[in-house]
Amino acid sequence: MGAAFYPRATVKRITKAHTNRPLSKNVDILIFLDYMLFMQDLVREAQIYSRQRGERGISARAVRRVREGSLRKFRG
Template sequence: MTRLYTRSTIKKIVKAHQPKSQLAKNVDVMLYLDYALFLNRLAAEADITALNDNERVVEARHVNTALEKVLQQFKG
């Protein structure tokens, strides 16, 4: 798997949005894991939405419907 950003670049991006906060050493790993969990949950919800519509293929409308629900769960 290729990385789009180095660890230091991710930390600089986060630090730019929160300049006065301290960052943990593994903030990039934590961000990636949260992102992976979000995508996993989004895919699962989109699949459930498609099954409820009696369709076998997940379409963009299923993802958009599931996105609202998943964003509310990850709002924190």
């Protein structure tokens, strides 16, 4: 398999530090993919929010406004 597009060792280390459970071999990949889906949803919702208000681009304000909704969608 080729080089990862993200730092696998870092994701594993962070995950291990925040859990007291054994991790499966590829859990870091699933975590990263879930993170990417969350970010995609957050940007999409912020873009919609910005367009509805006539803004040209996505602002930090738009991201803050839609953040809670996106977090709720991805809560486990």
